[in-house]
Amino acid sequence: MKYDVVIIGSGLGGLQCAYILSMEGYNVCLLEKNNQLGGCLQTFRRKNSIFDTGMHYIGSMDEGQVLNNFFRYFRLTSKLKLKRMDENGYDVVKYNDREYKFAMGYDRFTETMLQYFPKEREALLKYTDKLKEISTAVDLFNLRDTSHHQTGYLDYFSVGIDDFLSSTTKDQTLKNVLLGLSPLYAGIKEASPLYLPMIIHSSFINSAYRFIDGGSQISDLLAGYITENGGTIIRKAEVTDFLFESGKLKAVKINNSEIIEGKNFISNIHPKTLLKIAGNAPLRPAYRSRIESTEETIGVFSLYLSMKENAFEYVNKNFYVFKTDNVWEGAKYTPENWPRGYMMHFSPSSKNEKYTDAIIINTYMKWEDVSAWEKTTVEKRGDDYREFKRKKAEKLFDVIESDFPGIKSKTEACYSSTPLTYRDYIGSPTGSFYGMLKDFRDPLRSMVMPRTSIPNLFLTGQNINIHGVIGVTICSVLTCSEIIGTRYLIGKVRNA
Numbered sequence: 001m002k003y004d005v006v007i008i009g010s011g012l013g014g015l016q017c018a019y020i021l022s023m024e025g026y027n028v029c030l031l032e033k034n035n036q037l038g039g040c041l042q043t044f045r046r047k048n049s050i051f052d053t054g055m056h057y058i059g060s061m062d063e064g065q066v067l068n069n070f071f072r073y074f075r076l077t078s079k080l081k082l083k084r085m086d087e088n089g090y091d092v093v094k095y096n097d098r099e100y101k102f103a104m105g106y107d108r109f110t111e112t113m114l115q116y117f118p119k120e121r122e123a124l125l126k127y128t129d130k131l132k133e134i135s136t137a138v139d140l141f142n143l144r145d146t147s148h149h150q151t152g153y154l155d156y157f158s159v160g161i162d163d164f165l166s167s168t169t170k171d172q173t174l175k176n177v178l179l180g181l182s183p184l185y186a187g188i189k190e191a192s193p194l195y196l197p198m199i200i201h202s203s204f205i206n207s208a209y210r211f212i213d214g215g216s217q218i219s220d221l222l223a224g225y226i227t228e229n230g231g232t233i234i235r236k237a238e239v240t241d242f243l244f245e246s247g248k249l250k251a252v253k254i255n256n257s258e259i260i261e262g263k264n265f266i267s268n269i270h271p272k273t274l275l276k277i278a279g280n281a282p283l284r285p286a287y288r289s290r291i292e293s294t295e296e297t298i299g300v301f302s303l304y305l306s307m308k309e310n311a312f313e314y315v316n317k318n319f320y321v322f323k324t325d326n327v328w329e330g331a332k333y334t335p336e337n338w339p340r341g342y343m344m345h346f347s348p349s350s351k352n353e354k355y356t357d358a359i360i361i362n363t364y365m366k367w368e369d370v371s372a373w374e375k376t377t378v379e380k381r382g383d384d385y386r387e388f389k390r391k392k393a394e395k396l397f398d399v400i401e402s403d404f405p406g407i408k409s410k411t412e413a414c415y416s417s418t419p420l421t422y423r424d425y426i427g428s429p430t431g432s433f434y435g436m437l438k439d440f441r442d443p444l445r446s447m448v449m450p451r452t453s454i455p456n457l458f459l460t461g462q463n464i465n466i467h468g469v470i471g472v473t474i475c476s477v478l479t480c481s482e483i484i485g486t487r488y489l490i491g492k493v494r495n496a
């Protein structure tokens with residue numbers, strides 16, 4: 001059987017492309033190497049707790065806002081079980097032991113910040129004006145047609161967020177606080193472009209929501225629709241080879257045996273992983289070497305706390321805690337001073353509104369810390385790896401206990417994951433937090449387009465546009481536009 005479109009990888013991007021194209025009558029086949037669909041949307045259950053792995057909150061889901069509109073097209077908006085976060089402080093940056101709340105809405109955000117920085121009105125207005133300017137400049141962020149090849153906003157890729165903030169305020173504390181969301185893009189002072197934090201913050205400043213009982217609701221719903229539309233989903237189907245004929249992709253091989261043929265192919269896997277599998281792909285050497293040499297974002301160590309019943313009250317905000325004077329230092333740790341900060345998320349449960357049974361803490365971890373076990377696979381990494389994880393978990397948990405006294409005694413069990421876990425469950429080469437690093441000093445280097453020089457091979461997912469739910473969703477629309485036309489698809493999304 002030859003499919004119209006074969007999609008490799010069932011991350012958010014793969015699922016959305018399969019949804020869009022199957023809705024348009026294409027005979028799609030979605031291939032996923034894991035048993036569970038969703039990539040970073042995967043959840044896991046321990047005791048009675050459901051843990052998200054790579055989707056803790058989403059932005060712009062109020063009626064009329066951008067994600068709400070996109071998700072209405074995907075028939076998700078009215079189906080998802082969501083909890084709107086605290087509008088007076090959905091994110092809290094804890095810096096030098098003081099808490100700074102990030103409120104929803106531009107005016108509320110500015111007024112809240114003015115309580116901490118009363119002399120900085122001008123700087124704060126400059127900051128929020130830039131948020132508005134950038135989010136308005138991107139066509140798809142506003143559901144505008146992109147067929148005129150929008151390029152204006154690309155300028156924001158060649159300015160650094162650190163430089164922008166330095167030109168906005170002389171107050172170092174305000175600057176650090178505004179950079180407090182940098183773990184959301186694994187920020188690096190020397191590299192992070194203005195565009196990235198601005199798009200992310202503007203999506204959350206509109207509104208912020210958590211998933212009740214986990215984000216895998218998205219993958220379950222999309223998979224159901226794809227199947228309803230006649231699409232095929234094959235789990236435990238790892239693409240292990242690409243078969244080319246006359247410069248086009250003819251088929252992929254799964255699990256080193258079965259051949260799946262298609263007219264068109266969309267890859268939702270990390271571009272470096274794609275190049276590794278498709279070693280013989282007729283791609284230009286310059287393209288190949290650009291992708292292969294692009295740096296990755298740092299990895300993540302996660303601590304998952306399963307809480308005792310009715311022990312820890314649900315907190316409707318995230319914490320971004322810093323143990324350094326300069327927030328950029330978070331990723332520059334030594335074994336002695338790790339961790340230099342962390343993000344903390346509390347999961348809402350449909351069973352108990354008052355208490356949480358799952359708390360997730362993420363902190364940076366470099367690939368070098370775990371590369372000694374790079375040849376191992378899940379559950380087969382040996383006692384020394386288990387001991388490494390145990391020690392790291394203990395150290396992080398001690399830091400959490402000093403910030404949230406009593407949390408240990410309310411915890412039933414604690415689990416952890418490292419960049420190796422992300423490498424093996426997602427397929428990113430070094431288990432990076434958000435895929436390839438965006439660098440304002442050389443913005444074109446990390447810019448990968450949905451279209452490749454192989455006429456029937458397209459790319460989608462976080463490495464192609466930007467990471468996160470909005471970035472990946474916009475990219476899915478861009479990728480499918482290559483097959484069904486931009487104006488037509490945007491019209492469908494707008495009118496959904």
Ligand SMILES: Cc1cc2nc3c(=O)[nH]c(=O)nc-3n(C[C@H](O)[C@H](O)[C@H](O)COP(=O)(O)OP(=O)(O)OC[C@H]3O[C@@H](n4cnc5c(N)ncnc54)[C@H](O)[C@@H]3O)c2cc1C
Pocket residue numbers: 008009010011012013014031032033034037038039040041053054055056057058237238239240268269270273277300362422425426427432433434460461462463466467468469470472
């Ligand atoms: C710890 C963490 C927290 C995050 N928190 C948030 C958040 O709160 N909000 C937010 O918006 N974003 C968040 N993100 C980012 C967000 O999760 C990602 O940007 C997004 O989900 C990536 O989607 P994707 O389509 O690129 O696919 P991915 O999630 O990267 O999935 C790729 C899929 O391809 C499959 N695959 C790989 N190789 C093969 C192969 N050879 N054959 C078949 N299948 C293959 C993988 O198994 C996987 O299912 C977070 C990320 C991390 C890591």
